[in-house]
Amino acid sequence: MGRFTSQLNDETLRYLVEALDESGQAVSIYDQDDNLRYANKTYQNMFLEGYEGPFTFTEILRHGARNGVGVRIDDGDVEALIARTLPRRRSVPRKSFETDFLDGRWFWMDHTILPNGWVLTVGADITALKHNEKTLRQAHSAAVLASQTDLLTGLPNRRHIMELLDEALVASTASGSSLCVTMIDIDRFKVINDTHGHDAGDAVLRHFASVSRETLGKQESIGRMGGEEFLLILPDTSLIDAARLIEQIRQQCARGQPWNGEIVRSYSFSAGLVEAHPGDDRNTILNRADRALYAAKRQGRNRTKLGLQAGKSAESSGR
CATH class of the missing domain: 3.30.70.270 (Reverse transcriptase/Diguanylate cyclase domain)
Structure with a gap:
């Protein structure tokens, strides 16, 4: 699985990793120092295209901002995003949120702090749901306008x-x-x-x-x-x-x-x-x-x- 899976030697875990690669979900694991220890194919395609490191959370965000990949930053200020995010990154054991990406996709992210302080993030593609939500919103707005x-x-x-x-x-x-x-x-x-x-x-x-x-x-x-x-x-x-x-x-x-x-x-x-x-x-x-x-x-x-x-x-x- 490449440089991020060297510690996953158990055969069962390897099967799990292979399944995660084919699932379409974006999976990553960062250690207590926010070094990336594992990323499946979906996560790599979303964040690491053409990147050679260093593989830390902050540098991966900066890479995305420089190269037009990864999450959408509304004000375009990646340093402000990092400053807002780092203090909250391990503030609660688990949290979920939705985020949109520069390629137009939306993901629902489940963010879990593991007992050893590592961070597991699993993202599910909800782009179709967001498009349906937008269509329903537009239809509702049109209906309200017509009624008025x-x-x-x-x-x-x-x-x-x-x-x-x-x-x-x-x-x-x-x-x-x-x-x-x-x-x-x-x-x-x-x-x-x-x-x-x-x-x-x-x-x-x-x-x-x-x-x-x-x-x-x-x-x-x-x-x-x-x-x-x-x-x-x-x-x-x-x-x-x-x-x-x-x-x-x-x-x-x-x-x-x-x-x-x-x-x-x-x-x-x-x-x-x-x-x-x-x-x-x-x-x-x-x-x-x-x-x-x-x-x-x-x-x-x-x-x-x-x-x-x-x-x-x-x-x-x-x-």
């Missing part, structure tokens, strides 16, 4: 935008920062559908979603509540700045131009804009925004109605 997304517009759906509203209210209360919320409804959407067909109506909804995403920053959120109604969440935004953003979106909607291969005619929307008050929850703030929205519609549509304190109101018209 409106299929037509690609925006958060009603359930998800409500969750984002709850989170924004909690964050606003904790930080004391401002939070504005807007209910938006496309004007005369039924007429668009009845006159030009549902494809035209879908194009309007997709266009509105695209324009909104392009106008808003990363911290702001917009979701489709259903039909032609949308909810806009604007953290750390004053009423004046929120109204300005809404007007930017309104101007884009009024242009009426080809978009993404679809003809999108000019359209308008009404909006009810409110600022969160202390003690607001999703129901109270949405009720105020909804009342402001319907006030905008009663007053002629194509405008933003500001829902302020009880008995007070203001509006911004797009006309």
Whole structure:
């Protein structure tokens, strides 16, 4: 078995060593001074390709770092890895951990301290399991995203935008920062559908979603509540700045131009804009925004109605 098996003279042990060589597991034994005393073929292929020594734990790690073999070192600093590893190497009688290698494989390593202070490590290839785990994770993430997304517009759906509203209210209360919320409804959407067909109506909804995403920053959120109604969440935004953003979106909607291969005619929307008050929850703030929205519609549509304190109101018209 080469230079690492000279002390294994018993015939039974030789059979065991041969079996370990064919097992696909990575097996190594280091003595109390961390000199490598045995390594099977799998371990040699993983760590010792082209290496002539010295065969110590630290020098084998350095060889791997220099030659692109062995374990993956996230920060690329092999000396820092050695400094972290050596104090823990014999800290417990047995431990298990997973590690990935530069060739893309993953191994589950069982690390055992023998009575004489030597270290036995047995590694099992779990690459296929890790790939399956990654596939399952990706499938789960895709399923979660699909459950949160409106299929037509690609925006958060009603359930998800409500969750984002709850989170924004909690964050606003904790930080004391401002939070504005807007209910938006496309004007005369039924007429668009009845006159030009549902494809035209879908194009309007997709266009509105695209324009909104392009106008808003990363911290702001917009979701489709259903039909032609949308909810806009604007953290750390004053009423004046929120109204300005809404007007930017309104101007884009009024242009009426080809978009993404679809003809999108000019359209308008009404909006009810409110600022969160202390003690607001999703129901109270949405009720105020909804009342402001319907006030905008009663007053002629194509405008933003500001829902302020009880008995007070203001509006911004797009006309």
